[in-house]
Amino acid sequence: MSHVERQVIRFFTLLLCMTAVVCFGQFSGSVQGTVQDTTGLAIANATVTLTNTDTTVAQQATSDSSGLYRFVSLAPGPYDVSATAPGFGTAKVSFPLTSNETREVRVVLAVTKVSTSIEVTSQAPLLDTADSRNEQTLETQALQALPLAARNPTALITLTPGVTGLGTGTSTNFNPENYIDASANGRGQNGNQYIVDGLDVTSSIRPGVLNLTPNVDAVAEISVQTNTYSVEYGRASSIQTVITTKSGTDQFHGFASEYYSYQGLNAKGEFVPPGTKINPYHVNNMSFGVGGPVIPHHQFFFFFSIEPYRALTSNGQSVQTYEDPAFLSFAQTAQPNSPEVQLMAKYRPTSATTSAVSATALDAFGPQNIGANTGCSTPSTDNIPCATPVFDHGIFNSSSYNNSYQWNARVDKYFDKDRIYGNFIRNYISSGGPAVRPAFATTSYDYGSSIQVNEMHAFSPQTVNEASFGYNRIEGFANKTGTFTVPIVGVSGLGVGFGDGFAQGDFIQHSYHWRDVLTRIRGAHNFNFGYEGWHGDDLALFAGAYGIPNLSYNNMIDLINDKPFSESGLSYNSVTGQPQPGQYKFAMSTFGMFAEDTWRVSKKLTLNYGIRYD
Template identity: 25%
Template sequence: MRFLAACAALVSFSAPLIAQTSQARITGRVLDPAGAVIPNVEVTATNVATGVPTRVRSNEAGIYALPFLQPGEYTLSAVATGFKKYERKGIVLETAEVVEIDLKLEVGSVTDVVEVRAEAPLLESASSSVGQFIEGKTVAEMPLAGRRALELVRLSGNVIFVDYSNNAKPRFAVAGGRSYQAGYMLDGGNIQNLRIASAQVDIDPPVEVIQEFKVLQNAYSAEYGGSAAGLLVSTTKSGTNSFQGSLFEFFRNDKLDAAGFFAPTEGTRKIKAPLRYNLFGGTLGGPIIRNRTHFFAGFEGTRRSDGSTQILTVPTAKQKAGDFSETFNQQGRLIPIHDPTAAGRAPFPGNVIPASRIDPVARNLLPYYPSPNRPPVNLAGGQNFSGNRAQVFTRENVTSRVDHSFSNSNRLYVRFVYNNDPYYWTSVLPNKIADPTNPFGPITRWQTSYLFADTHTWSPNLIMDTRYSLSNRKFVANSAGFGSKVIEEIGLKGVPSGAFPALQISGISNIGSSSYRLQAPIRQHQIINNWTWVRGRHFVKFGGEWRRSINKDVNRPIISGQFNFSPNSTGLPGNSATGIGMASFLIGYVNTFQLRETDELDRYSDYFAWFIQDDWKLTRNLTLNIGLRWETDGPITDRNNRMNSFDPFAINPVSGTRGVVKFAGLNGWPREPYETDLNNFGPRFGFAWKPRGGDRWVVRGGYGIFY
């Protein structure tokens, strides 16, 4: 829970006169029919004689200024979405003249109620909410690496973009909150699984399909909930009455790049890592039935291969044969090895392990270590192997949307998003299942999002909006050797088969990995039903929401064992200058061993909420935003009762003290780990006040409790 308060003042003043010059200037305000100022309007002064236009945009106070105009006759025009184009002819400017003209725009007619139009953000004087609007033009034109629209949240104040770690979906922290507390909605549907999975968004759409988005930082309406620290609301594009489309391709290639400053070298030559990068796609939108049914579809694909050079330490041919007569420490001193089975831990004669003493499993694992291919960097023989690998990344994103108007009182749209972004690493070793730099095999990741939204007008002052959203995600991460028969082939006993054992030998680079992770499905159902009711000076919105979050998870961190070999087994107790990890491995003396398995979890959680919000126009200058939201998160429950919790009052039968681990659904212990909290009431209060009656001053304040 967070208590948030925000207060901001927006102030603007008339522009001063320009200095003495031969040029002229036109200035003024842009107003709507009610006399309210309109920001971000494109105003153009066109020289009638030359046809040269000069363009500016009105500021947040609706003021525009066209300076440095040559004297002559001009036509003045203003264009803003939702208003008729303003055009005024016959304006004659004289030398060093300043002409003040207020542009009063008239509201234009809407010909297609289904269309989503790119509207400039108007001055908000009826809301206490504090946020940042990112218009469609910024989304489309701002240069972004990877063309991920969500990176534009960096432009918003009080927002910290966390990361895209490991090619995962992004996270962001808003207004001092934690990254897992922020929410993200696409077309009015939530596309996270905050309840069970993670705070990362399931769908990260490309810029070509996003119309606009806004970051709500604090003091926002009771309509929004389920996130305690900020909310990002975005909208996809829709079709229009004209066919429009786009095609694009971006590429990079190491043939066109210079070697980096820290690139590895061979002699005096720097080595450039291979790089292949292609990002391509297109969009198409238009009418199916003019003025009634429209479609929009977009596709984006990415193909990327990033190369890198890996430097490893591998055993030499002599070391593989048990001969450590040339194995030295960093100071160049011979490291003696001792026989742990001999009396008094006598040293191996000549610092060589007899062939008969080499463990058969270790002997079978030796071929998985490559031979050195470069001079070592120190006397201890470190970093004697180099190899190139590449991370190969693929992404396909398909976004489609259909809008249909059944009548003047009912309209529907359906939106579908599919995102598939698997990746894998090539191997630096001849046998990839033992690759130490590749802990995972191919990573499978795909996401889908469906949204059905219907808006019905029951009367001129009563409107209902109903939405159903379904999000799915699948994640599979296997170790490189998963599914192999290597355990049987090397003759290793006592561990489950199915993966390459993880080997950690002191002084030698690790090989192998033994993990498996499957999350499928990660799913969320969401139903929203909201009503709006206009009565006098009250604009009332009320409704409810239900979400069910599902996460089925199989996590096997170490399937076929993790073996650690230290110098201790072939050294003298208390003498760190003796013993070699590779020698301990050859004679089969394990220092530590791990094997970890977990049961499959099939968890779910329900979220319920209702709210009421009244935006009350108390006076011409003052609007009150009063709301109340109630919400509750149901306990996370496993369908198979594979969860446990701690009972601090039960008596432990072994120790006789308080505190016992209890398992869900057994011996009278409840399935839920905690009780449902039914006291999450979140009041919201805010105001927007124009102290001087005009639109040059707006003071906002807000208070709320968010869960």
Template identity: 25%
Template sequence: MVGSIAAGRLRRVVCAAAIFSMVVATLARAQSATGSIEGMVVDPTGAVLPGVTVTIVNQGTGLSREVVTDPQGLFRAPLLPVGDYSVRSTLSGFKPFEQKDVKLTVGQTLTLRIELTVSSIAEAVTVSGQSPVIETSRSQVSSTVGEAAVANLPVNGRNFIDFALLTPGVTRDVRTGDISFAGQRGTLNSLVVDGADTNNTFFGQTLGRTGSGRAPYQFSQDAVQEFQVNSNAYSAEFGRAGGAVINVVTKSGSNEPHGSVFEFYRDKALNANDAINVLNHRAKSPYHYNQFGGSLGGPLQKDRHFFFFDYDGQRNTQPNDVILTFPADTPSDAATLAAKAQLQALAQSWTRTQNQNVFLIKTDSQLTGNERLSVRYNHQNFNGANFESGGPQNALQHTGASNVFTRTLNASLTSIIRPTLLNEARFQWARDREPGLSNTDLPEAAVRQSGSTILTIGRNFFSPRETTIKRAQLADAVTWIRGEHKLKSGFDFQFDRILNFFPGNFSGSYTFQTLASFQRGAPDGANERYVQAFPGPGTTGATTHPDINEYSVFAQDEWRVTPSVTVNAGLRYDLQKFAQPQIRHPDAQLASAGIDTSFLKTDTNNWGPRIGVAWSPAGQRYVARAGYGLFFGRTPSIMVGTAHSNNGINVQTITFTGALVPTYPNIFASMPTGV
């Protein structure tokens, strides 16, 4: 990580507050998949009303929360599941007031102004309609993609994260295919699903590396209820990102059974043949794209226990046309003609697939009046047959299956200790296994003629490979409401055990500059070579374990200074610790320069202060926001894994030329002596 130290005095004060909060209560989870409803109750003259009982009921599940206004007439109900609510206010001597269809979205703080009128008879006022569209206490820059947009807007490929492109300042990162916020790299973003970290910490992308040309998505679009995009000046509870934090909540069951079925079908039978195929008297290229699935949710026990299940399947077949082009000056000697015949036999076009099965099951239980448990499991199997490499000069030998298998189990427990003290605890177990296979055991060979690549055959130089992440995450936070202050503090500990096996050039790689030399099997001419890597003696070679331990704590205060001004202030600390390399390079020059290849320095100064102000004048339909903060993005573990293996000891890559090269398709069983 890269960052700077906050002002000393501010750090000591806020850090002390964070430690105090952690001591007096069990801490709660950052990046919650919930929202808050709060507001002020007044009489017809505008005077505040203390002691008003405000009952907030989820219209879908019957979940009920009861709070009482304080001496300033304020009420707050944090940690509410997203959904539609009714808000009922009662006080002796006043007409009961109820507002229905109050829609609460993820990460939102809805601020209501409720006016009660004096009554001398038993009567009530009920209002139905939309909730306020302006969040008067929010100071961060964020946008919400709601349930209607996720369900109805078209998106090619059904990756729900692409809806983030609808928000201001968001584009596609042309370098990796990820989402870029304000021009920053996609690797600086963080994806949070149901409060759980859903990032691949090795590659710096989402789990499953979805959207980067391999697996299309980890969660079905049909299983996502809505998500919030926090792009700037977000509070201290959000971290591990220098770009944006995408906060996602999946669907849940309710008292009313509901479900859906979908299918999208595209096939070559529905398309006309393209002009190139017609010109060359070829049949239609293989193409088949089918996405299908459905969901079902409902009650297990009315008002208490609910379930939701979703399945999503994809079958996608794409052509990879192989085109052999021989330069006009290609010789016609016997060796060249024999090589051409050999390559033509290997140059058949082939197909690639992106086949995937994803399912999600989720249960929500109101264990008691004050405790709610949510458990969610998501399962992804992706098979990208022949997806390791592609292109018109790549033979079928030179590719292989690119597979992704992810499993995530997430549990959260929300507890109301008392109306002004709430706790949310979360746990996650996750696994992201991404093996890449090879179609042959033959070494890689790039065959060229007159400076142009004719065909690349044999095993891809980096296959077979594997990267697997096993994760345990434990997080907890407490919310304490005291007068005009809503205090929140918490911790988030995450432990990733990472296996990376990347045998680059271990199976050998030939480069032939002429067809004739390929036919002889000896790359001993000008600019021809043979490359092979070998594991260093007593090392793990191409296998590394760049494990990561992450520790984060935060404290945040939402202070309603006046009815029209809210100040959000907080402090966050992030510590990212990497496993140390096992090998120290013994080179004397490195030692004299103070370079120790077995030691990685830990960055310990990642203090991130946050401050924001929201001003919404009474009676006006606008809000002005300002914010400042320091944010720290993760260092992807691939950089550390490279430091583990590319130290000149673990992996030793040798380039052979002239008389030292072997004869294709042979490789060295071990490093030759004297090299």
């Protein structure tokens, strides 16, 4: 290995270590089959070579006495299998391999006078006798060709036979908690499991929720499995979705795209009256990527992608109810020192366009009844004149923004007996919008970081060990900025209250995942012995959110007289009755061991059986 190559490897290793969940091996495919002559007899001691045609990385095996060969721990992609033996020519079979697939490939050799034969298989067989899974695999071409709502690759999960549900709706892939309405086997969504490049990214506190969704242009394929799970995975009871990201190849390649939409591109439809305007909006979803060799012809590859997203979404025209300026003038005269009156004067509903008075004092408080001291123009209502406007109706036309991006960097390095892989993904979301009372506009921020590494070592052609580690972190601030010094105030009849609600609610989730699998090939048996551990926690740092009082008033007169009906929203210790920060922590760890055997009983029958303990 050259000095330059060592330095590059050290740089990427350092990058991965600096960015620091459990991983399922992304290299989960295998290829098996027999080498035969034209009469169907087995050929022993044939040299079999498997080559990934994207990366040109090759490995060799020797067929046993029954002509059987097997390759394990393979990434999905296009492959060639070629075989040769003394006295025979060379034959080659080309085929695609998908995630978690065990592919049966028979190689037929002719006598020496026929030099070479090539068989090309571009699609998976209708019936693969080496694989019992009920699953659907969507490769890059399908992901690009099929309609994809919000460019979210998980929106296609519901296309799988046996899967029901509404999918993702308009959710983008940037969300740190993506809920997918999809289920199978009579189970709900909480039985779903999601894996990205071997990393289990299923939420630890919201089962079935996805904590990491890659850019669709960085996805090589998605495999959706609904039953016949092997013992390698221990959490899924409904759907198991495996997402594999793209890797670099032996040739440089790249892409650039933009999906743009705005109101002018929308068809109004038959039932929309002529001249009706569509509320303005726009979406710019850009995507860029490049991959190739880090050092040409050294089996060292990289892939990088970035997806900027800029969107402005119309909230439409909503009718809002708020106090009339005449009522504020009355309140400033009747109760000039009231803190609630000062609140109304400082935070006025200036973002709405008033259309009409919705209620006068007569409507809000009832007719005057001096004997009972009720209604307008009585001491109980501070003698407010019955004709005084109290509430107005107004139109609030607003738009909310969402500025997001995601980028990922992946490296793959192959040695004689080792393979090293690493991937880092970063998410960022900034969102917000205006408010009827401008001071109460808020912004929210979400972040996500994921890193994983995988190392495979071949002790021999029959014995392979694969170890992996991953870490995933998401964090969200529900209302990162806003006017949090004002209590939350609600009044019966007043649609637009005061305050920003959930203030600086910070949630953080960590997931750690580690795994080691030893594979031993012995004759027609492929034995796997594995151990994995997983630890996750959820930190709810809600001291700010539960430190703001929520005050409720029965009517506007009680408001200006500082007479709340109830107060809530503050966090107290239920034992001592004293205030305390409203936050908590949840943590969970799981550990599992498994052993399984994939036994090729015959060329028409393969059995997979095993046992797992978690």
